[in-house]
Amino acid sequence: QLLNSCARGRHQRGILMVSLPPLVSLCSGPWGRCMGSDCGPGGSQSRAVWCAHVDGWTTLHTNCEQSFRPSNQRNCFRVCDWHRDLYGWSLGAWNSCVPVISRSPDALSVIPCSGGEEGLQTREVRCVLKADDSSADDSICEYFEPKPRLEQACLIPCPQDCVVSDYSPWTSCSKTCGMGLRNRVRSVLVPPVFGGVQCPNLTEFQSCKPGACTGQENMYSLKVGPWTSCALPPTREKRQAKRRRGKGEGPRDRGGGVKDPETKELIQKKRTRNRLNRQESPFWDIQVGFQRREVVCVHRNGSTVANLCTPRDLPLTLQSCVLPRDCQLSPWSPWSTCSKPCSDPGSPRGTRTRSRQVTQLSTGEGAQCEPLEESEECDPTGDAVYTWRTSEWSECRVDLLLSQQDRRRGNLTGLCGGGLQTREVYCVQANAEVLTYISQLQEKDKASPPVENRLCEGPMPNRSQLCHLPCPIECQVSPWGAWGPCTYENCDDQTSKKGFKLRRREIVNDPSGGPGSCPHLVEAVPCEEPSCWGWRVLGLEQCVPEEELLCGPGTQVPLVQCVNSTGWEVDRGLCSSSPPPSPEPCDVPCSRDCVLSDWTPWSSCSQTCSSKTIEGKQMRTRSILAYNAGEGGALCPNSSALQEVRNCNEHACTVYHWQTGAWGACTEDPTASSSSSSSANTSSTQGPGISTQGPCAMGVQTRKVICVRVNVGQVPPKKCPDAPRPSTMCTCQLSCKRDCIVTPFSDWTACSDSCDPGTTPLYKSRRRVVLQQPSNGGLECPEVLEEQRECEPPKTCPGYRWKTHKWRKCQLVPWHLRQDVPNAQEGCGPGLQTRAVSCRQLDGAQADVGQCLRWARSMPPSTQRCLLPCQDDCQLGPWSKFSPCTADCVGVRSRKRALIGRSKKKDKCKNTQMYPLSETQYCPCDKYNAQPVGNWSDCILPEGSPASGGRGQLEVTTGSGVKGQPEVKECGQGYRYQAMVCYDQDNRLVETARCNSHGYIEEACIIPCPSDCKLSEWSNWSRCSKSCGSGVKVRSKWLREKPYNGGRPCPKLDHINQVYEMVPCQSDCGQYVWVAEPWSVWKVSNVDLKENCGEGVQTRKVRCMLNTIDGPSEAVDDYLCDPEEMPLGARESRLPCPEDCVLNDWGPWSQCSLPCTRTRFRERTAYVLRSPTVGRQCPNTTDREPCSLNLNCFNYFYNITEWSTCQLSPSAVCGPGLKTRMLDCVRSDGKSVDMRFCEELNLEKRWQMNMSCTVECPVNCQLSEWSSWSQCSHTCGLEGRMWRSRWVLQASQGDGRPCPSHMQQWKPCPVRPCYSWRYSQWSECRVENVVCGDGLRFRNLTCWVSDGSVEDPGAQVEEELCSGLDLEVDGDKKISLKESCTLPCPGECYLMEWSDWSPCISICVKEASVEFGSVQVRSRAVLAQEPENLQQCPDQAWESQSCTGGDCYEYKWRSSVLPDSTRPLIWCQRSDGVNVTGMCHCATAPHTDSSSCDPPCLMPRSFCSQSGLCMCEEGFTELLSPVGQLLRCTPIPVLEVPTAQDTGAEVDTSQAANPTQSSTAQPGKGGRAWYLQPYGADGKLKMWVYGVAAGGLVLLIFIVSMIYLACKKPKRPPRQRQQNNNRLKPLTLAYDGDTDM
Secondary structure (H helix, E strand, O other), X not given: OHHHHHHHHHHHXXXXXXXXXXXXXXXXXXXXXXXXXXXXXXXXXXXOEEEEEOOOOEEOHHHXXXXXXXXXXXXXXXXXXXXXXXXEEEEOOOOOOEEOOOXXXXXXXXXXXXXXXXXXXXXXXXXXXXXOOEEEOHHHHHOOOOOOOOEEEEEEEOOEOOEEEOOOOOOOXXXXXXXXXXXXXXXXXXXXXXXXXXXXXXXXXXXXXXXXXXXXXXXXXXXXXXXXXXXXXXXXXXXXXXXXXXXXXXXXXXXXXXXXXXXXXXXXXHHHHHHHHOOOOHHHOOOEEXXXXXXXXXXXXXXXXXXXXXXXXXXXXXXXXXXXXXXXXXXXXXXXXXXXXXXXXXXXXXXXXXXXXXXXXXXXXXXXXXXXXXXXXEOOOEEOOXXXXXXXXXXXXXXXXOOHHHHOXXXXXXOEEEEEEEOOEXXXXXXXXXXXXXXOHHHHHHOOOOEOHHHOOOOOOOOEEEEEEOOOOOOOEOOOOOOOOOEEOOOOOOOOOOEXXXXXXXXXXXXXXXXXXXXXXXXXXXXXXXXXXXXXXXXXXXXXXXXXXXXXXXXXXXXXXXXXXXXXXXXXXXXXXXXXXXXXXXXXXXXXXXXXXXXXXXXXXXXXXXXXXXXXXXXXXXXXXXXXXXXXXXXXXXXXXXXXXXXXXXXXXXXXXXXXXXXOOOEEOOOOOHHHHHXXXXXXXXXXXXXXXXXXXXXXXXXXXXXXEOOOEEEOHHHOOOXXXXXOEEEEEOOOOXXXXXXXXXXXXXXXXXXXXXXXXXXXXXXXXXXXXOEOOOOOOOOOOEXXXXXXXOOOOOOEEEEEOOOOOOEEOXXXXXXXXXXXXXXXXXXXXXXXXXXXXXXXXXXXHHHHHHHXXXXXXXXXXXXXXXXOOOOEOXXXXXXOOOOOOOOEEEXXXXXXXXXXXXXXXXXXXXXXXXXXXXXXXXXXXXXXXXXXXXXXXXXXXXXXXXXXXXXXXXOOOOOOOOOOOXXXXXXXXXXXXXXEOOOOEEOHHHHOOOOEEEEEEEEOOOEOOEEOOOOOOOOOOOOOEEEEEEEEEEEEEOOEOOOOOXXXXXXXXXXXXXXXXXXXOOOEXXXXXXXXXXXXXXXXXXXXXXXXXXXXXXXXXXXXXXXXXXXXXXXXXXXXXXXXXXXXXXXXXXXXXXXXXXXXXXXXXXXXXXXXXXXXXXXXXXXXXXXXXXXXXXXXXXXXXXXXXXXEEEEEOOOOOOEOOOOEOOEEEEEEOOEEEEXXXXXXXXXXXXXXXXXXXXXXXXXXXXXXXXXXXXXXXXXXXXXXXXXXXOOOEEEEEOOEEEOOEOOOOOOXXXXXXXXXXXXXXXXXXEEOOOOOOEOOOOOEEEEEEXXXXXXXXXXXXXXXXXXXXXXXXXXXXXXXXXXXXXOOOEEEEEEOOXXXXXXXXXXXXXXXXXXXEXXXXXXXXXXXXXXXXXXXXXXXXXXXXXXXXXXXXXXXXXXXOOEEEEEEEOOOOXXXXXXXXXXXXXXXXXXXXXXXXXXOOHHHOOOOOOOXXXXXXXXXXXXXXXXXXXXEOOOOXXXXXXXXXXXXXXXXXXXXXXXXXXXXXXXXXXXXXXXOOOOOEEOXXXXXXXXXXXXXXXXXXXXXXXXXXXXXXXXXXXXXXXXXXXXXXXXXXXXXXXXXXXXXXXXXX
């Protein structure tokens, strides 16, 4: 128990236990953290050790055996952070995958493998010291990172068997008579992997016997063995020494005996020529040796016999050969310097190369030379930092944001608001110091020149940005005020009698140009008798009768004040020079007098000035309030006396004012002090165009001021008053000069180093960028910002060629070696000859062999077979040249050769079939046919080709140097292209130049231009919706044309395609006023002829008039005035009788004090005009009424309107604007009233009335220019395309024109034929004149042309067309034109040639979605000819290789039944439809017959299913035994229900027919079969039918009952429950048709 307890503790907590007595044990805890003062192995760690009882409690240490006490402290390695660089985990390789659960062999045979088996693989992980890879404690590495995993899951795929194809058809019998064999073979498709079943036999044999042989069968044949390796004759040196000894030991005679000088010279030239032809160079150490082979006679059974073969001509057993030598190369040269000294983002790494020389060329079958030059990537030694630079922003331009419609408006000056400004963005190589060419322009020479933009990383800065051009604020002035009094120009100097009447207006806003941009504010009219001060009458006191009488004539004293010319009250003493207005006479009517009303105020003057033809008039009226009492009273005046007219504005219509011109340019002030001049000079000495940070000098600007008479023109200045004369000069700030600043020129663009003229650009260019535009008279920009020059003509490509020297004489195998060969003759026979091949430049100079190996075509052969004819051989001369052609395409040409020497007389040489002497061929045909191919390209706008100004500079950007945003043509007429292809008469592709075509068909096309949305102009603003207070006014645009082809979209329109703009407006409540004319004469209804008094009616005319500063001016429509304020047009009242009291009209009501309550009152008063006689009383002169809310007493408050839309200046398109809202004074009854009512109450205005806003600018999408055309996607063929693209520099904003979707264009490349080298088919195996043995087979290398498509097989053409290609076939540069082969002897069992490589197949596990690479395989099957030689057959062979791609297939069993057989045919099929053998498991194979069921299915109508069970056919059911075996198949009974056409038919039970077979309907037997039979055999209903009917009835009663209960109204519950707050609702049951309910 103690051991188990400790074990658990150790497992759970890492506790170590030492078992001592049976009841206690010593336990220890885990080791603690390593502690110590120093890093490394000097640390220490401790742990707890205690004595534990078996029950788990701790006891004293003395109860445990101390001798077994574990240590509680030990040394350790203290880890510090810097140990991270010294220690690390070392990861070993993963071991092989081991299955987790091993299966038994029985399980493997029963359960087929599906997908794979789960496995586990492990690896070794240890902590090591990085310096020497020595192991360390794992805790050191675990301090920094967790220990990597030691094991991982893996998949052990199921064994995959070898898969072979179907058999080929049977071959013909190996013999024409006797017993032979015929074979059929198959090939390997998938090799066995993962321990799968090995490949089965690839060959199947079958004996055959065409017939009995009539003659003796040839049983023997010659068999040729392989050639031995080439070797030198072993006795060559001995024979040469022997020959020299035979000729003497003295020096060889070199022609010294020849005495003729000419003969000596000829001999010397021949020896020099021979020395050149000799391969004395180490490159051409060609040694000719010999090789042998055996020729034996073999029996059909494969045994070798002697002298039983009787051939006519024995094959060669000796031949000359070239000793093989491998190519030898010198050591590699040192690596060159890196091609890129500094890295750039476009290509961060460069390349470096090294080379080697050829010291020995390969000869014979030696290894060819490896590449003589190789390159690799390298890191640049320096890091170049590239960064983006920008020029300054250009001026803000609004026209760049205008739509097409706006641009057509013509005058685009004065635009303001949102605009666009651009700048140049370029890439520079950053200097070590910070460039200050913007901040300190005196260092402009330090500005870096631009480089290619591709060198800069990161996003390119924006080339454009939105800007704001402030809109000018037009000066707004108030209406003209009234003309003032006639006053002096200067009241301090009143000596002159000249005076002026002035009227003024004021500036009501803050104009952008200052007050100087406003029109004149003062107008003057000359007048007489000027005065600076005058009396102003404020009113008249009441009329006071004379002599203190109560009525009669009297006077009215005017109330006056002294005012100055501007209307301000001044001290009355200033007006003492002129007497005040005298009292005016008046009448106080007596009781019997006529009573008149007071005079109305004077009307407004009808004219503003007076002349000879016009005069200003004013009028006032009064009316009769009461008539006189007959005799004794003052009579009422006639009607003319009730109206008075006087002249007004009598001054002449000669108005003068000062008119100012525009301010001139700011110029230097000639009167400036010397100090300012010196400061200006100081600033100018800093250099031309230096933009200093401080202010420039002060200057002056002047303007012209003239006196103008209105409607006349300029007049002398004395006509205008001097006091309001504007100034003609003011000080100003002089603008600083700014010079144009440009970067230095960039480096010239590179011209190609290639010697190929087609890849060399025609021009090189360089450019510079304007950093700062000139202004204020600064230095102008240079005219030329971009230069272009022609590139130097391309250098001549290094030309190298192989030079072949004369063939040496034919070298035979030494005679002493072949003298024993039958029929051999000395001095003749086949041999080998060699020649020298050297490398030359095109000019003939000697060159290194490596240059020709690199640049020239393949090296010509240096050896060839030759034949020294013997006496009996036929000798033929060389072929002549072909004869000239008589006609192309239909003519022929021929060439000839002749027999030479003794061959002319030999009969065998005259056989023209063996030795043809002439050859004929058709003449070449030069007929070509051109036709278009492929699709039309995109429509491409023509590119502007720069007009070259000859060799030198080409001006690209001229003028001020303002480049701005390039105008890229986006639409208009362009061209589309279609490639042309040229074929010869054999339908082979040739160069298009043969068809006199440049390779294209051009066709004009149109790229439609984008059309922006077009709207109408803004309509006029509507009238303000309210005549008093705040309202709205509206204007609108409507759609004229929708956008198309990517034009600017329309703004959001309403349902009638209109867009509205609505702004609040304020109407002055006093703008329109009611004006009432005087009351008419009383019309008394009950006229007292004597008294002329009583009840009567008065009428007057009331009109709505426009109110101006001078009073009501003109009548307007009545709806513009407030109908509630309209005065009465008629009134009924009592006309006072004589001696009655007469009051004037009531005065205005007094204001009701707030708050409005009925306890407060308002009053109005009247005064007595005529006192009554004694005994009669005057009515009350005071009238009062209670204040009632919204009737005569009102509250007032401010109402704020909604914000308007963002309003721009009329000249602005977008940008900052202003949103406004209005304050409205609203009465408590909801009516808008004049603002003075709210202002009189001093109500708080806490709202902001204006707010800035922004209208988004419509920025069109900005695209880059089209890139250069790319390289052709195919170097040849019909499918080649060139592409160019552009990209978005700035996306569209707002309602700007969107970016097009077409960002790429393509056009076809000129069609070029695709030439390639191809192998011909291998020839038959050639073994000279014998029947079998080792031989050779050959193939040729031919030039083929195709159009590059998969469908075109290609056609063979002349080899010269492939002369420019490297000698390679399908990427393989190792050319093999011959190979050894074996021609089987009769009766021999041999291996076939290799099959073709199978298609690439992926080795995969579909169930696990895992792939293990791809493989392809080829195989060699065995062919046998003699039945008795089958035991001697070699083993079949297959080989595989990895490949890329390939599909993952599945394999399934397939079966079908042949028409003449009942037994199904079963085979295995791959998922691509190929029938195979293998990978279909036998356990899943379908059963082929009933014998697969155990016991077999022998019952009638039974069959064996795929699951191995006996089943019955359709229409029959199985009767099984207790143990599950089939007893018999019983037919399923059916019921035929009679139809209406066969009512009397009897009901029979019939046997079920096969439902899959068609049955013919019998007459009168139509109907439907039922498995339930309600009628018995006697025709009566069965009992179960009655039972079902009874059950249905019960169910129906139940349903009706439930519905009744559900719908029954429940009883009212007791009253006390109704009072309960938590009443329960009655439960309602609803039947949903479910029978379970």
